[in-house]
Amino acid sequence: MTTTAPSSSALDTNRALLAAADTDIAAFFALFTDDCRFRMANSEVICGRDAIQAWVARYLGSVAGMRHVILEEWAADDVAAVRVEVTYTMQNGTEFTLPAVTRTRVRDGKVAEYLIFMDPSPVRAASR
Numbered sequence: 001m002t003t004t005a006p007s008s009s010a011l012d013t014n015r016a017l018l019a020a021a022d023t024d025i026a027a028f029f030a031l032f033t034d035d036c037r038f039r040m041a042n043s044e045v046i047c048g049r050d051a052i053q054a055w056v057a058r059y060l061g062s063v064a065g066m067r068h069v070i071l072e073e074w075a076a077d078d079v080a081a082v083r084v085e086v087t088y089t090m091q092n093g094t095e096f097t098l099p100a101v102t103r104t105r106v107r108d109g110k111v112a113e114y115l116i117f118m119d120p121s122p123v124r125a126a127s128r
Contacts, residue, residue, distance in 0.1 A: 010080035010106045011073055017104065017111055018068040018084065029053055037113045041120050059120070062127035065089040080104050086118075090126050098122060 013031065020028035029049060032038075038052040039045045040059065046052050060066075065088075072083040081104070087097040100118035104111055 009109065010075045010078055010104065013106045013109060013111060014073075014075075014080040014082055014102070014104045015070070017114070018070065018082070018102075022065070022067050025056075031111050032114070033107060033110045033112045036111055039114075040116045041118060059123070062091050063088055063123065064091050064093075078106050080106070088123055088126070094126060096122055096126070 017028060017031050020031060029052070032049045032052060034049055035047065036049055036052060037045055037047050038055070040055075043055075046055050067087045067089075069085045069087075070082050071085060074081045081101060083099070083101050085097050086100055087095055089095050098118055098120075100116060102117070103113075103115045105113035
């Protein structure tokens with residue numbers, strides 16, 4: 001097994017992605033390749049930036065804001081993984097924090113694959 005030095009490019013892109021998720025959703029989607037693959041928890045894999053935008057819009061419909069805190073980072077070659085705590089602020093002002101791990105594959109400085117490992121059921125329940 002070969003171990004490589006961490007890819008600062010993959011980590012930098014991943015950090016930029018999380019920062020944009022918290023502050024500028026248009027910038028968040030601008031970091032995706034046109035053919036990006038996206039998966040949240042046990043949902044089906046979604047392919048393509050436009051399809052991902054539509055899915056995220058439905059998922060975050062009742063969310064007023066998010067804040068990610070990076071707890072751990074790891075990267076090799078074009079892949080970065082982070083363990084985070086994400087705080088959701090709902091439209092009614094309720095806040096809750098969930099643990100998550102994301103795994104990002106970067107191609108030419110953009111996100112080509114974004115996998116989110118977390119239990120999204122509290123967000124869905126709060127949206128009802």
